Amino acid sequence: MSQQKETVENNHAAGHRERLRARFRKAGVDGVQDYELLELILFRAIPRRDVKPLAKQLIATFGGFPQVIAAPIERLTEIKGVSENVAQELKIVQASALKLAQARVLNRPVISSWNDLLSYCRAAMADEKTELFRILFLDKKNILIADEVQQRGTIDHTPVYPREVVKRALELGASSIILVHNHPSGDPTPSRADIDMTNLIIKAAGALNIRVHDHLVIGHKHHASFKSLGLI
The missing domain is CATH 3.40.140.10 (Cytidine Deaminase, domain 2)
Structure with missing residues (x-):
């Protein structure tokens, strides 16, 4: 029973991930809420588990998507379910965003x-x-x-x-x-x-x-x- 339940949960998570990715492809950032955008990032670091609860918890803990991305690794890993790999994925997103923002002003x-x-x-x-x-x-x-x-x-x-x-x-x-x-x-x-x-x-x-x-x-x-x- 437990194995069947796990299979059902994995199938549901996979379906949710594909639907969310499809919505993002169609409408971009305006088509998803902040916690869903965070889910899309967490998909990369957590391949199978349902990450919606974790995304919502991170938003609630830090106060918003930008605050989650900007949070220090030490603070992020205090949250249950956030490993070093997950925290590093979030910091990569932050570094990428800063590089894009910097490119808009440097040499101008x-x-x-x-x-x-x-x-x-x-x-x-x-x-x-x-x-x-x-x-x-x-x-x-x-x-x-x-x-x-x-x-x-x-x-x-x-x-x-x-x-x-x-x-x-x-x-x-x-x-x-x-x-x-x-x-x-x-x-x-x-x-x-x-x-x-x-x-x-x-x-x-x-x-x-x-x-x-x-x-x-x-x-x-x-x-x-x-x-x-x-x-x-």
Whole structure:
């Protein structure tokens, strides 16, 4: 009986997978819900088992599809049913999405691709659990020539050294830079430390004719721009 039951369950799962794949082929991402999109990814790492309950649990635990994809491997594997292989499959999807988002802004004028730039920064940093400080390097035509994470910090602090920021800009031949960091708390409001650090970088960069265009602070759902706030 147990073997018959397992066969029936496997046949049902196979039928469900094919129907979901067919719906996705026909309508794309608009034809599936978030947990179903997650199912499609889990199909690759879990060949036979019904993964719908796991997909729904992951969405409920982390708060949404983007949050699942961005979650650290250690947190993912705390969920029953998520092996190292499953977690790695999710991280491959995240890396692919970031590469696509980065391709939309790299080697393009920043002004004409500003919304894409913000989308990329949010995708890369909004769900990080510790602070990252990234620098976008621009040439004299304001074309983005490099994107680098300069420092990794703690949950509420990232050590930043103006001398290192300027040194890297000179190495890349950048004429200007955009500073970007995230607030793991979710609130993108610049802190006093953020403002003081930005002013130090502006002073150091200005001495070598390198302009700081903006400093973006990325929260969970919103961002803050030093330029828009009149802080630059």
